[in-house]
Amino acid sequence: MQQEKISRRERKKLQTKKTISEMSLKLFYKKGLNETTVAEIMEEVDLGTGTFYNYFDSKEAILKYCLAERITSAQQTIEDIRTSSFNAAQKISQMLQVVGKTYEENQPLIGLYMNFYRNNENVDRKAPHGLRFKEVLSSIILEGQDNNELRRDIPPDIINEMFSGILQSTMCSNLELPFMENIQYKLSMLLEGVIKK
Structure with a gap:
């Protein structure tokens, strides 16, 4: 019986944290991070x-929390891809699509996060997702090289950098092209080449 009460209390605490964070984001998007006060947030959640x-x-901790939550969800999908039976190129392609879709769906939040950290010298700039994306990508590349699916004459770090570069260039792109379509073209070009055969 006591265990059930603790569990219910923990669920309520998690729900309250989620409510505060989601309301905060709504206000941040509407008014801006610096212009939104803690009092306004808490008034909205009563x-x-x-x-x-x-x-x-x-308030800044909310940005990190919300972004980490979304990244954690994408990471589970990435872990599933890593352990799947797909070949290395398919795994990398799917992984970049998951990360790209996560970025596309959360652009306002990522914009707020990046803007805050760009404009503040005295904050911890460590990304909420750490190095996990790079680690998983590296493990897939090494597996692909071991299985003769990817070239062995190219260092894994170079291959990793190329695929990571696809994401970075798409995030910075000014082309009038849907985000995921942009990624698809770049992936196709990297995996199949640009020269017509």
Whole structure:
């Protein structure tokens, strides 16, 4: 019986944290991060201002939390791809599509996050997802080289950099092209070449 109460309380705490974070994002998108106050956030969720600090250290911590949540969801899909029976090229292609789709769906949040960290010198700039994307990509590349699916004469770090570059260039692209279509063209060009055979 006691275990059930703790479980219910934990679920309620998680729900409150989610409610605060989602309402915060709505206000950040509408007014801006710096212009939104903790009091406004807590008024919208109908809780006392002091309660905010039971869940978050700062407004900026909300950005990190929300982004980490979305990345964690994508990471589970990436782990599933890594352990699947697809060949290396298919795994890399699917992985980039998952990361690209996550980026595309969360552009406003990522924009807020990047803007805050660009404009603040005295903050921890460590990304909420760490190096996991690069680690998984590296393991797929090494597996592909071991299975003769990818060229062995090219260092794995170069291959990793090329695929990571696809994401970076698409995120910075000014082309009038849908985000995922842009990624698809670049993937096709890298995997199949640009010269007509």
